[in-house]
Amino acid sequence: MSNLVKNGLTKASPQRIEELIHNYNHITSLVTAAAKKFNRDKENIKVLPVSKFKPANDILALYEEPELKLRHFGENYIQELIEKSSILPADIQWHFIGALQSNKIKHLASIKNLYMVESLSELKKIKSLNDHRKKNSEESNDFLKTRILLQINTSEEPQKAGILYSDTNKIFEVLSVMLKECDHLTFSGLMTIGSTDQSKNNAGENEDFRKLVDIKKQILAKFSDEFSENDIELSMGMSSDFEEAIRQGSNEIRIGTNIFGARDYSNKTH
Ligand SMILES: *Cc1c(COP(=O)(O)O)cnc(C)c1O
Numbered sequence: 001m002s003n004l005v006k007n008g009l010t011k012a013s014p015q016r017i018e019e020l021i022h023n024y025n026h027i028t029s030l031v032t033a034a035a036k037k038f039n040r041d042k043e044n045i046k047v048l049p050v051s052k053f054k055p056a057n058d059i060l061a062l063y064e065e066p067e068l069k070l071r072h073f074g075e076n077y078i079q080e081l082i083e084k085s086s087i088l089p090a091d092i093q094w095h096f097i098g099a100l101q102s103n104k105i106k107h108l109a110s111i112k113n114l115y116m117v118e119s120l121s122e123l124k125k126i127k128s129l130n131d132h133r134k135k136n137s138e139e140s141n142d143f144l145k146t147r148i149l150l151q152i153n154t155s156e157e158p159q160k161a162g163i164l165y166s167d168t169n170k171i172f173e174v175l176s177v178m179l180k181e182c183d184h185l186t187f188s189g190l191m192t193i194g195s196t197d198q199s200k201n202n203a204g205e206n207e208d209f210r211k212l213v214d215i216k217k218q219i220l221a222k223f224s225d226e227f228s229e230n231d232i233e234l235s236m237g238m239s240s241d242f243e244e245a246i247r248q249g250s251n252e253i254r255i256g257t258n259i260f261g262a263r264d265y266s267n268k269t270h
Pocket of ligand 1: 076240255258
């Protein structure tokens with residue numbers, strides 16, 4: 001069999017494919033164990049492979065593995081997402097999880113199979129994404145209705161994106177305007193990263209994850225007519241802290257390093 005697929009994408013080596021599948025299976029076995037330990041239904045905990053800086057054929061390897069049938073992948077950079085989505089299968093459900101500059105929103109909106117954006121917090125950008133999706137779907141009917149997670153800055157660190165945890169009025173305002181005015185987006189929940197200190201705090205509870213759970217409770221109380229428990233998913237937990245995130249109720253853990261290996265930032269311009 002040829003090692004080329006239709007867009008000239010060279011397949012990863014058999015060793016690399018095996019390694020990726022092994023790593024993914026290892027994570028899911030840890031998720032299963034954590035779910036059991038913390039009395040969670042493992043069906044409510046998804047693993048999102050985060051493939052930033054990694055080649056498209058790494059993604060293809062996981063996509064093509066018949067035992068896994070992975071379709072959801074997460075990317076942080078618009079340019080990388082545009083390139084990868086143009087050469088990878090059209091039924092991949094992309095999650096954008098990175099910083100979004102205003103002038104890149106129309107590029108992001110042009111990706112038909114953009115399943116979810118997890119990193120929005122500013123109304124202006126949310127409305128802009130909605131308007132671009134609306135325009136695109138008027139021209140072609142195969143644009144997915146994109147799901148949105150609002151990013152919350154639970155650690156309130158200045159370098160982190162998201163609505164500040166303590167600014168509950170802002171969170172409510174963004175959410176209610178989005179529900180009223182953005183009919184081409186679907187609100188699906190909340191995302192946070194949390195501080196490195198809390199992530200390393202192996203002894204006790206991760207405060208930042210607790211804060212995300214708290215915001216969910218506050219939204220459920222305030223918007224009780226609109227939402228019930230299962231309508232608001234929580235995306236929290238990465239390679240170094242996903243077990244604690246599962247303990248606290250995470251529905252999606254975003255895993256880069258533990259699946260794809262360490263990232264090489266040295267020759268990247270973005
Ligand atoms: C890079 C990234 C991840 C994955 O991080 P790892 O520690 O490599 O698992 C998850 N979420 C966001 C928002 C990221 O930028």
